[in-house]
Amino acid sequence: MTARRVPLPPAVHDERHLTVVSTCSASSRVAAVIALLFCALLAGFPLAVLLTADDSAATWVAVLVGVSLGLAGGAWVLREWRRPPPDTVVSDIGVLGEAAAGWSNDIRWKDLLRRPDRPADVWVSMSTRSEETLRWLHFFTKGPDGTPVERKLRLLVPGKLGCFGYGNGFALRRAVLLQLATRAHPPLRFDPMLFVDMGLHPRRWTRMPWPGRVLALMIGAPMVALFGGTFHVLEALPSVWWSIPILVAGMVAVVVGALWVFGKLYPAFGGSPYTFARPD
Numbered sequence: 001m002t003a004r005r006v007p008l009p010p011a012v013h014d015e016r017h018l019t020v021v022s023t024c025s026a027s028s029r030v031a032a033v034i035a036l037l038f039c040a041l042l043a044g045f046p047l048a049v050l051l052t053a054d055d056s057a058a059t060w061v062a063v064l065v066g067v068s069l070g071l072a073g074g075a076w077v078l079r080e081w082r083r084p085p086p087d088t089v090v091s092d093i094g095v096l097g098e099a100a101a102g103w104s105n106d107i108r109w110k111d112l113l114r115r116p117d118r119p120a121d122v123w124v125s126m127s128t129r130s131e132e133t134l135r136w137l138h139f140f141t142k143g144p145d146g147t148p149v150e151r152k153l154r155l156l157v158p159g160k161l162g163c164f165g166y167g168n169g170f171a172l173r174r175a176v177l178l179q180l181a182t183r184a185h186p187p188l189r190f191d192p193m194l195f196v197d198m199g200l201h202p203r204r205w206t207r208m209p210w211p212g213r214v215l216a217l218m219i220g221a222p223m224v225a226l227f228g229g230t231f232h233v234l235e236a237l238p239s240v241w242w243s244i245p246i247l248v249a250g251m252v253a254v255v256v257g258a259l260w261v262f263g264k265l266y267p268a269f270g271g272s273p274y275t276f277a278r279p280d
Contacts, residue, residue, distance in 0.1 A: 003189045003275040008181070010279040012205045016182045020175040022088040023167040036077045043070025090175040092183075095153065109183035111141035113148050120273045122180055123191035124198070139180060139188065170207065173198050178205070181276040189273035196269050211266050218258040226250040 043066065089096045094108040114121050122139045136152040143149040153176065177200065180188055195201070196215060201208040230243050230250070237243060263270040 003273050005275050005277055006203055007277050007280045009205060012178065013279050016178050017092050019089065019091040020171050022172055032077060036074060039070050039074035039077060042073065043067050088172060090172055090179065095176060107151060107153065109179050112180065112184035112188065113140045113142050114184060114186055114188055115140050115148055120191040121188040122194060124194050174200055174205065187275045189275055191273055192269040202274050211269065215258065215262050218262060219254060222254040223251065226254060
């Protein structure tokens with residue numbers, strides 16, 4: 001498949017020498033406070049019930065369970081909150097820190113590798129690790145013996161209660177993609193839909209949130225209508241089990257139809273992958 005070659009804007013190309021360090025967002029701190037208040041409510045509510053109810057053994061058991069859960073949860077929240085937020089550093093050498101942990105050690109750009117047998121070298125997909133199901137950025141590097149090794153880079157989700165999200169998450173994701181676009185020889189090929197997931201314009205390298213929102217709306221609204229309509233006519237079906245194939249077929253049709261319409265509305269995010277070159 002022939003790739004679309006796009007020259008990087010000069011100012012963007014020069015940013016590949018910059019280092020971006022993660023920061024914790026204020027909303028994450030607010031979420032931690034809300035969790036702490038919930039634990040306090042969980043611990044205090046059984047005591048209020050005890051004051052208005054009888055003092056039977058069952059009531060005391062409920063009070064002890066509620067207070068224990070509330071106190072234990074509050075202690076866990078405070079412990080996580082006191083920990084420093086996990087750091088991620090994106091530099092012209094590689095990715096260091098929390099985002100690179102788990103599937104791989106710290107990532108070095110000098111080891112980037114193209115896979116000619118695949119349609120794209122960089123893409124986004126869902127992956128599961130233990131209890132987590134997150135979006136991961138996939139690409140290849142050279143292993144110790146020179147063979148290609150698939151790497152999975154967590155999309156910069158801290159995963160700590162005190163810091164649910166990075167305040168400069170977009171800047172971090174943009175920095176990672178810029179390094180992937182400029183450090184490999186020959187240049188890596190990027191799946192066009194990756195830029196929809198990242199909210200990044202592939203030619204200007206600026207924020208681009210609307211295509212992703214449009215796609216989510218095109219899938220979400222028909223899904224709501226599908227589930228609502230199915231449950232509305234549930235009693236008219238010969239059996240409740242008929243609802244399962246109807247829902248499955250409907251969901252497949254919604255996703256396929258939404259992607260087809262999306263491809264017509266935004267042809268830049270379909271077809272051949274992107275490669276990036278130095279400014280003209």
